[in-house]
Amino acid sequence: MRILVTGASGHFGGAAARMLIERISPRDLILMTRKPEKLAALKGAGCEVRYGDFDDEASLEAAAQGAEKMLLISGMKVGYRIGQHSRAIDAAKKAGVRHIVYTSYIGATKDNPALIAKDHFGTEEKLRASGLKWTAMRDGLYMNSMVEAAAPPAIKFGRWVTASGEGKTGLIDRAECVGCAVTVLLSAGHDKHVYNISGTELWSTSDMAALMSEISGKPIEVAHVDRDGFYAHFDAMGVPREPLTEFNVGGIQWCSDDIVSYELAMRDGHFAVPSQDVRTLLGRPAKGFRQFALERADFIRGCV
Ligand SMILES: NC(=O)c1ccc[n+]([C@@H]2O[C@H](COP(=O)([O-])OP(=O)(O)OC[C@H]3O[C@@H](n4cnc5c(N)ncnc54)[C@H](OP(=O)(O)O)[C@@H]3O)[C@@H](O)[C@H]2O)c1
Numbered sequence: 001m002r003i004l005v006t007g008a009s010g011h012f013g014g015a016a017a018r019m020l021i022e023r024i025s026p027r028d029l030i031l032m033t034r035k036p037e038k039l040a041a042l043k044g045a046g047c048e049v050r051y052g053d054f055d056d057e058a059s060l061e062a063a064a065q066g067a068e069k070m071l072l073i074s075g076m077k078v079g080y081r082i083g084q085h086s087r088a089i090d091a092a093k094k095a096g097v098r099h100i101v102y103t104s105y106i107g108a109t110k111d112n113p114a115l116i117a118k119d120h121f122g123t124e125e126k127l128r129a130s131g132l133k134w135t136a137m138r139d140g141l142y143m144n145s146m147v148e149a150a151a152p153p154a155i156k157f158g159r160w161v162t163a164s165g166e167g168k169t170g171l172i173d174r175a176e177c178v179g180c181a182v183t184v185l186l187s188a189g190h191d192k193h194v195y196n197i198s199g200t201e202l203w204s205t206s207d208m209a210a211l212m213s214e215i216s217g218k219p220i221e222v223a224h225v226d227r228d229g230f231y232a233h234f235d236a237m238g239v240p241r242e243p244l245t246e247f248n249v250g251g252i253q254w255c256s257d258d259i260v261s262y263e264l265a266m267r268d269g270h271f272a273v274p275s276q277d278v279r280t281l282l283g284r285p286a287k288g289f290r291q292f293a294l295e296r297a298d299f300i301r302g303c304v
Contacts (some may be wrong), residue, residue, distance in 0.1 A: 069101065113264070200276065
């Protein structure tokens, strides 16, 4: 059985590829990416590397030829992803793929108003209608993103601006999302199944700020703002409100509709989904955020 991993040069895709070749022959792995040159080491290890881009329909069908399962790793263009992922699903079906495992997002239900949830729920709907076997891995908020991207400016400036109120979210170490996806790819079953990949703990922004403050030694004020105040915060930085393909920061497409709708949905409890699914898939509980952060204490102290 050959497995296709899309977006294989990213953190998730690269980690999934490395984990898979510990368990199956590298010859059974097809790695799709827009940047084949970044995958020289995995190619050298025996994996097949193919060019593929969600915005280039022809490349997707060619990349999926011969694969039986596909790990569809969601892209980064918020607001454009239903079209992108739908192209990948259609191409996979044409190429003969039988089962797609998709990296969705926690709380991606029909009634969640966050832009990100619309992208993921829309993709899940496409999978449900595809006639293929499918599994949705609804990954929680990456602890990695919180520690590496959200916390550093809050620690540096001693202020964390949020519209999430005391709403809470499930958090997860990305490595555990990868482990769960690999388990699903390599075991039977899982068709039409939605897994919530987060732990049993739920965290508010105030909880996270308090932990970052405790570890870094720097007091952090949590500045609560409403919808308009949060938009004004991003307007002042020149961040566009609507998704624009030509606007990105460090390669990541950014818009305040995404961030504001996300935090308001968090405030209203849409991401507060505690789950035991990591224990079911990995046979052990998900790592807690305190442990994850303490393992990165040197980095966190370096943000002061
Ligand atoms: N749960 C969370 O908190 C959270 C946080 C951040 C991101 N995410 C989602 O999880 C995914 C994996 O996270 P990550 O940390 O691995 O992100 P990452 O390292 O930034 O990688 C981005 C991924 O998106 C792929 N991609 C972007 N545009 C694409 C396109 N046009 N066609 C095909 N692939 C495209 C990239 O593939 P290439 O190899 O072609 O570059 C790469 O796999 C992200 O893409 C995002 O959808 C979730």
